Amino acid sequence: xxxxxxxxxxxxxxxxxxxxxxxxxxxxxxxxxxxxxxxxxxxxxxxxxxxxxxxxxxxxxxxxxxxxxxxxxxxxxxxxxxxxxxxxxxxxxxxxxxxxxxxxxxxxxxxxxxxxxxxxxxxxxxxxxxxxxxxxxxxxxxxxxxxxxxxxxxxxxxxxxxxxxxxxxxxxxxxxxxxxxxxxxxxxxxxxxxxxxxxxxxxxxxxxxxxxxxxxxxxxxxxxxxxxxxxxxxxxxxxxxxxxxxxxxxxxxxxxxxxxxxxxxxxxxxxxxxxxxxxxxxxxxxxxxxxxxxxxxxxxxxxxxxxxxxxxxxxxxxxxxxxxxxxxxxxxxxxxxxxxxxxxxxxxxxxxxxxxxxxxxxxxxxxxxxxxxxxxxxxxxxx
Numbered sequence: 001x002x003x004x005x006x007x008x009x010x011x012x013x014x015x016x017x018x019x020x021x022x023x024x025x026x027x028x029x030x031x032x033x034x035x036x037x038x039x040x041x042x043x044x045x046x047x048x049x050x051x052x053x054x055x056x057x058x059x060x061x062x063x064x065x066x067x068x069x070x071x072x073x074x075x076x077x078x079x080x081x082x083x084x085x086x087x088x089x090x091x092x093x094x095x096x097x098x099x100x101x102x103x104x105x106x107x108x109x110x111x112x113x114x115x116x117x118x119x120x121x122x123x124x125x126x127x128x129x130x131x132x133x134x135x136x137x138x139x140x141x142x143x144x145x146x147x148x149x150x151x152x153x154x155x156x157x158x159x160x161x162x163x164x165x166x167x168x169x170x171x172x173x174x175x176x177x178x179x180x181x182x183x184x185x186x187x188x189x190x191x192x193x194x195x196x197x198x199x200x201x202x203x204x205x206x207x208x209x210x211x212x213x214x215x216x217x218x219x220x221x222x223x224x225x226x227x228x229x230x231x232x233x234x235x236x237x238x239x240x241x242x243x244x245x246x247x248x249x250x251x252x253x254x255x256x257x258x259x260x261x262x263x264x265x266x267x268x269x270x271x272x273x274x275x276x277x278x279x280x281x282x283x284x285x286x287x288x289x290x291x292x293x294x295x296x297x298x299x300x301x302x303x304x305x306x307x308x309x310x311x312x313x314x315x316x317x318x319x320x321x322x323x324x325x326x327x328x329x330x331x332x333x334x335x336x337x338x339x340x341x342x343x344x345x346x347x348x349x350x351x352x353x354x355x356x357x358x359x360x361x362x363x364x365x366x367x368x369x370x371x372x373x374x375x376x377x378x379x380x381x382x383x
Contacts, residue, residue, distance in 0.1 A: 005285065005364045016369045019349040021162060021190055021326050021360035024216040030278045034218055037274070053248055055268050062276035066223050069279050069287070070188075070207065071198040074228045077260035081223050081272040085189045086113040087238075088208025088224035091264055092185060093117050093154070095234035098125040102153035105182075107132040107139055109161045114187040118156055127153070137164045137316045145176050152182035159197060160190035163354040164315040165326025167195065170202040178203070183230070189213050193279075194294055194325040194362065196287050205230055214325070214362065217278035221271045224264060231260040240266030282363075290363045294325040297361045297370050301327045304374045310381070314356040328356040332381045340380055341373075348373050 008027035011017045017025060026034070050058065060076045067075025082088040094117075104118045104127055122129045128151065132143045144155065155177050160167045170186065177184050185206040191197055193214030199207060207225040211217030226234065235257065241247060242265040245256040257263040282290065298317075305311040305327075314328040331337075334357050341348040350373065351358040357377065361370060 002285065006366075008281075009364045012364065015347040015349055016365075016373055017349045018359050018361045018365060018370065018373055019351055020194070020214050020216075020362045021165075021358060022213070022349075022351050023219075024193075024213050024362060026216050026218060026278060027281050029281055030217060030274065033274055033277045052268070056242070056247060059265075059268060059272050062272040065276040065279050065283070068283055069192065070225060071200050072225060073200055074260070077228050077231070077262070078225055079223055080226070080261040080264040081221075081275065082208065082264070083220050083271060084210040084212075084222045085187055085208050086117075086210075088210075088222055089114055089156075089185065089187060090117045091236055091238045092206045092208065092224060092226065092234070093121055093156075094238065095236040095264075096154065097233065097235065098127060098153065100126045101128065101151060103128040103130060103149070103151040105130045105132060105144065105147055105152060105155040107134065107157060109134045109137070109139060109163065109166065110156070110158060111162045111187065114156050114158055114185075118154070134166075137314060138166055138322065139168055141169065141172055141176065144173060148176060148180045148182065150180055152177065152180050155182060155184045156187070157184065158187040158190060159192075160195060160324040160326065162190050162326075163358070164328045164356075165190075165324040165360075166316055167191065167322050167324045169321065170197075170204055174203045174205075190326065191324060193282050193287065193290070195291050199225055199227075211275045211278060215275065215278050216282065216362070217275045218271075221275040221278075223272075223275065224261065226261040226264070228260050231263065234263070236264050238266060239263070242267050285363055291325075293363055294361060295320070295323060297365060297367060298323065298325065298327050298359075300367055300370050301329070301359055301374065304371075305329045308378065311378075314354065325362070326358060326360045328353060328358045330356045331377060334381075337377055337380045341376065344376070348376060350377075 011025040063075045063079040066079050072078045130147045174184050183205040186204050188207050188209035192209045205227050211221035212219045243263050245258050311331045338352045
C-alpha cells in the first residue's frame with residue numbers, strides 16, 4: 001500500500017480508527033470539497049453555482065466515476081444519486097410492479113435497512129416473505145436454492161454482512177435467482193470501497209449504497225444502480241424535477257419518467273459530486289489494492305484471536321472468497337471494553353455488534369495499529 005495515503009487522513013493524529021463499517025473518516029480532498037460547498041457556495045447563493053444545464057452534465061460525469069467503481073456498462077443510464085442506502089433500496093423496491101403472491105426472500109443476518117422495506121411492502125401488496133437462516137454466520141447457497149421457486153420476485157441481500165463480514169457469492173446466487181425468473185437487489189454499503197464488486201460479472205439487477213462508510217464520503221451521499229434492461233419496468237413515486245424526461249423544463253407539464261435509472265434522480269445537489277470526489281480518491285489507490293491490504297490486516301486479527309484461549313471468532317474466515325474487511329470476535333468483557341477504548345489517551349475506535357467486537361480497518365491503517373488495538377483489548381478483557 002502506498003506510504004503517502006496516511007497523509008490524507010487527519011484522524012490518525014487523534015485516534016487509532018478501525019471502525020469503517022460504522023462511519024469512514026473522509027480524506028482531505030473530500031473535506032476540502034465539502035468546505036468549498038458549505039462555506040463558499042452557500043455564503044454567496046447562486047453567484048458561483050454552475051447554470052442548471054451545466055450541473056446536469058456534471059452529474060453525468062459523476063455517474064461515470066461511480067460506473068468505474070462497479071464496472072457499470074451504461075453508467076449515465078444505470079446510476080442515480082440518492083442520500084443513503086435505505087433511500088435507494090426503498091425507492092427501487094417501491095417502484096417494482098408487485099403482484100399478489102409474489103415472494104421476497106430475506107435472511108437472518110441482514111441489516112434492518114435491507115429487511116424492513118420488503119416486510120412493509122409485503123403487507124401493502126400481500127406478498128409472501130421467506131427468510132433464510134444462517135449457518136454458523138454463513139448464508140449457504142443451497143439454502144437460497146431450496147427457497148427459490150416460480151413465485152420468487154426478489155431476493156434482497158447485502159454483499160457483505162454488517163455484523164460478521166460474511167461476503168456472499170453474488171455471481172452464483174444471481175444465476176440461481178435468474179433461473180426461476182426472479183431478481184436480486186444488493187445492499188453494497190459494507191463492501192464498496194473495500195471489496196471489488198463488478199455488476200457486469202455478477203449480473204446483479206439492483207444495487208444501493210450510502211457513501212459514509214467504506215467509500216469515505218460525507219453523510220447524506222449515496223447512489224443506486226439499476227440494470228438498464230429493467231429500468232423501464234419500474235415506476236418510482238419518489239420523484240422530483242430531475243426525474244422527468246425533460247429535466248430542464250421547469251414549468252408545469254405532463255410528467256414522463258426519465259430514461260432508465262435517471263427516473264430515480266429526484267433533484268440536483270452537491271451529494272453526487274462529493275461522493276464522486278471520494279470515489280476518485282479510492283480509484284486512484286485501486287480497490288483491488290485496498291482489498292489486498294485489508295486481507296493482510298484481517299489476517300493479523302484472525303491469527304491473534306485464534307491464538308487466544310478466551311477469544312473466539314464470530315466471523316466465518318475458513319474460505320477467503322467469503323472474507324471482507326470486517327472481523328468480529330468475542331472475548332471476556334467485550335461490551336464494556338468498547339467505551340474504555342474510547343477513553344484512552346489515544347482512543348481506539350471499534351464497534352460492539354452481535355455480542356462481539358467488530359474491527360474494520362481501511363486503506364490507511366497499519367499492521368502496528370491493528371496489533372496495538374488487539375493487545376489493548378486483551379489487556380482490558382482481564383482487567
